[in-house]
Amino acid sequence: MSTTPTGTRRATIIDRISLPLKIVAGLVFAFLVAPSLVVIPMSFSDSREIMFPPRGFSWMLYREYFAGPEWVASTIESTVVATGATALSLAAGVPVAYALVRSRLFGMAIVRVFVMMPILVPTIVFALGLYIYFARLGISGSTLSLILGHAVHNVPFVVLVVIAGLRQVNPNIEVAAQVLGASVLRTFFSVVLPMIASSILAAGLFSFLISFDEVVIAWFLSSPRTMTLPIKMYSSIQWEVSAVLSAISTLLTLLSLVICVVGVALREKEA
Amino acid sequence: MTAEPIVSIRNASVVYGKVAALQDATIDIAKGDFLTLLGPSGSGKTTLLNAIAGVVPLSTGQLLVEGVDMTAVPPNRRGFGMVFQNYALMPHLTVFENIAFPLRIRRVAGEQVHRKVMEALDLVRLTGLAERRPKQLSGGQQQRVALARAVVYEPKVILMDEPLGALDKQLREGLQGEIRHLHAMLGATVVYVTHDQEEALSMSTRIALISDARIREVGSPHDMYFRPRTAFTAGFVGTSNLMKGRYRGDAEGWSTVELAGGGLVRGVPRTDLVAGAEIMVMLRPEAIDLLGPGEPTSGLNLLEGEVTDHSLQGTTWRTVIAVDTETRIVVQRLSRVARSFPLRSRVQLCWRPDDTVILTQ
Numbered sequence: 295m296s297t298t299p300t301g302t303r304r305a306t307i308i309d310r311i312s313l314p315l316k317i318v319a320g321l322v323f324a325f326l327v328a329p330s331l332v333v334i335p336m337s338f339s340d341s342r343e344i345m346f347p348p349r350g351f352s353w354m355l356y357r358e359y360f361a362g363p364e365w366v367a368s369t370i371e372s373t374v375v376a377t378g379a380t381a382l383s384l385a386a387g388v389p390v391a392y393a394l395v396r397s398r399l400f401g402m403a404i405v406r407v408f409v410m411m412p413i414l415v416p417t418i419v420f421a422l423g424l425y426i427y428f429a430r431l432g433i434s435g436s437t438l439s440l441i442l443g444h445a446v447h448n449v450p451f452v453v454l455v456v457i458a459g460l461r462q463v464n465p466n467i468e469v470a471a472q473v474l475g476a477s478v479l480r481t482f483f484s485v486v487l488p489m490i491a492s493s494i495l496a497a498g499l500f501s502f503l504i505s506f507d508e509v510v511i512a513w514f515l516s517s518p519r520t521m522t523l524p525i526k527m528y529s530s531i532q533w534e535v536s537a538v539l540s541a542i543s544t545l546l547t548l549l550s551l552v553i554c555v556v557g558v559a560l561r562e563k564e565a
Numbered sequence: 566m567t568a569e570p571i572v573s574i575r576n577a578s579v580v581y582g583k584v585a586a587l588q589d590a591t592i593d594i595a596k597g598d599f600l601t602l603l604g605p606s607g608s609g610k611t612t613l614l615n616a617i618a619g620v621v622p623l624s625t626g627q628l629l630v631e632g633v634d635m636t637a638v639p640p641n642r643r644g645f646g647m648v649f650q651n652y653a654l655m656p657h658l659t660v661f662e663n664i665a666f667p668l669r670i671r672r673v674a675g676e677q678v679h680r681k682v683m684e685a686l687d688l689v690r691l692t693g694l695a696e697r698r699p700k701q702l703s704g705g706q707q708q709r710v711a712l713a714r715a716v717v718y719e720p721k722v723i724l725m726d727e728p729l730g731a732l733d734k735q736l737r738e739g740l741q742g743e744i745r746h747l748h749a750m751l752g753a754t755v756v757y758v759t760h761d762q763e764e765a766l767s768m769s770t771r772i773a774l775i776s777d778a779r780i781r782e783v784g785s786p787h788d789m790y791f792r793p794r795t796a797f798t799a800g801f802v803g804t805s806n807l808m809k810g811r812y813r814g815d816a817e818g819w820s821t822v823e824l825a826g827g828g829l830v831r832g833v834p835r836t837d838l839v840a841g842a843e844i845m846v847m848l849r850p851e852a853i854d855l856l857g858p859g860e861p862t863s864g865l866n867l868l869e870g871e872v873t874d875h876s877l878q879g880t881t882w883r884t885v886i887a888v889d890t891e892t893r894i895v896v897q898r899l900s901r902v903a904r905s906f907p908l909r910s911r912v913q914l915c916w917r918p919d920d921t922v923i924l925t926q
Binding site: 464472473474475480485 | 643
C-alpha cells in the first residue's frame with residue numbers, strides 16, 4: 295500500500311501518467327478483451343448463422359446447447375476430467391509446494407525444475423509424450439488418461455499458487471506448533487493446511503478452469519467416447535459453422551470470470 | 566543434596582558445513598532459573614535455544630532433561646514451551662483456540678481446557694478477548710497470548726526467543742515486568758534469548774554471555790555487572806572504562822596494579838594471577854567521583870585529568886576526562902547532587918578499591 299503511517303496517500307507512478315497515455319492504455323485493453331466479448335451479443339441471436347452484428351434476441355442457441363445430448367455428454371466429460379485432474383494435481387502439488395518453500399535439502403532446485411517442466415516444455419510436445427506413454431500403458435482414449443494428463447499439466451500451476459500462499463505464512467508458527475506438542479503430520483494437517491486453505495481453494499479453482507478448457511492435450515488423448523467440451527466445439531466447427539458455439543463460449547467466459555474473481559478474492563483475503 | 570538440573574547441555578556443538586554456529590556449550594539449568602542467553606546477533610544464542618527446543622539438531626554433544634538423554638527426541642516430545650519474537654500465533658484460530666492448542670494435543674478434557682485457558686488469559690490480563698483473532702490484537706497483546714499459550718500446559722521449561730524484540734520501548738518495559746512476574750508467580754523455568762544487556766540484567770537470575778558460538782561467561786546479573794571476569798563481558802554488559810596495566814601482587818587484602826599510563830591503584834584481589842601479568846582495570850562510570858584539584862581524598866584511588874566533554878543525560882551528568890593522551894574515562898554522577906565542571910578544567914578522579922575490577926583479556 296502506498297500510504298504513509300499518518301494515512302496520507304502518496305502519488306504513485308500511475309497517478310502521474312498523462313491523459314493521452316491513459317487513452318492508449320484503454321485502447322490496448324479494448325483490443326485485448328474485444329474478441330472474448332464479441333461472442334456474447336452473438337449468442338442471443340435468433341439465427342443459426344454466425345453473423346455480426348447479431349439480429350433479434352432469443353435464447354434459442356442456449357436451448358440448443360442444453361437440449362443437445364452430445365453437448366451435454368461432452369460437458370459432463372469435461373466436468374469429470376477437470377474434477378479428477380484438480381483432485382490429483384492438488385494432492386501432488388500442495389505437498390510439493392510445501393517442500394519447495396520449507397525444505398533446505400540439497401537438490402531442491404532440481405526438484406523445482408522438474409515440477410515446472412510441464413510449463414517449460416511446449417504443450418504440443420508434452421501432449422505427444424503423454425499420447426505415446428498412455429498408448430504403451432494401454433489406456434489411451436480413456437477418461438483416466440485425460441485425468442492423468444491434465445493432472446500433470448496442472449501441477450505447476452497449483453504449486454505456484456500454493457507457494458505464493460505459503461510465503462505469507464510465518465515458519466515459526468510451525469516450529470511453535472511442534473514445540474507445543476504437535477507431531478510433524480499433525481502440524482501439517484491442523485496448522486499448515488488451514489492457514490493456506492484459501493490458496494489451496496484458489497489453486498483448485500484455477501486447476502479446474504485450466505483443465506476444463508484445455509484443448510491441445512485433450513485433442514491427443516480423447517477418443518469419440520471421451521470428447522471434452524472444447525474438443526467437441528473444435529471438431530463441430532470443422533464440419534459446420536455452428537452458432538451454438540457462441541452460446542457455449544459465453545457460458546465458458548462466465549465460468550472463467552466467476553472462478554477468476556473468486557480466486558483473486560481468496561488470494562487477496564490471505565495476503 | 567543439590568537439586569538435579571532440569572536441563573543440562575553437555576559439550577553441545579551445531580555445525581553447518583564448515584561453520585560452527587555453536588561450539589562446545591556446556592551449561593546446567595536449575596528448576597526455577599531464569600537463564601538469559603545474552604550476546605550480539607549471530608553469536609549463537611538462538612542456535613543454543615533452538616537446540617534446547619529440538620528444532621536444530623546437535624552435531625555433537627548431549628542434552629539431558631531431568632537426567633534423561635533427550636538429544637534425539639523430536640521437539641513435540643520434549644515437553645517445553647516457546648515464545649517467539651514475531652508471536653507465531655495461528656492466524657486461523659481465535660485467541661482461545663490458540664491457547665487451547667497445546668491442551669487439545671494433550672487430549673485434556675473439554676471443561677478443563679476451558680478453565681485452564683481462562684486462567685491463562687487472566688494471568689496475562691487479556692480476559693474478555695478470548696474470541697478475537699490474533700490480527701485484531703496489538704503487538705503487545707499478541708505476545709501476551711503467546712505467553713499464555715506457552716504456560717497453559719505447565720511445560721518443564723519455557724523458551725523465549727527475543728520475545729520483546731518487535732515491541733517499542735515502553736511496551737517492552739511493561740512486558741518485561743509481566744514476564745518477570747509470571748516467572749516468579751508460576752515458579753517456571755525460563756530460558757530467554759536477548760541481545761539487550763539491560764533486559765538481561767533486569768530479568769535474569771543467571772546470564773550466559775555468548776559470542777562467536779561459545780559460552781564466554783556465566784553468572785548472576787550482579788556478578789556480570791560488578792565482577793565480570795573478562796574485558797568482553799565488561800564491555801558488553803553495561804558501560805565500562807578499561808585501562809591497561811600490570812598486576813603487581815596482592816597485599817593488605819587488595820591487589821596492586823601499575824597502570825600503563827603511570828600510577829599505582831588498588832583493586833579487588835585476584836589470587837589467581839601471577840605478579841607481572843598484563844591485565845585490564847575496569848571501572849564503572851558511576852563508581853567514580855570527581856573532585857577539584859588539591860581537594861583532600863582519603864584512602865581512595867586517584868587519577869588526574871582534564872574535562873573534555875560534559876553533558877546532562879537527565880538522571881546523570883556524563884563527564885569525559887582525558888587522563889593521558891590515549892585514555893578517556895567516562896564518569897556518570899547523579900545530576901541532582903553532583904557538581905558541574907567546566908570544559909578543560911583539571912579534576913581529580915577518585916574511586917574505592919573494591920570498585921576496581923581486574924580483568925584478563
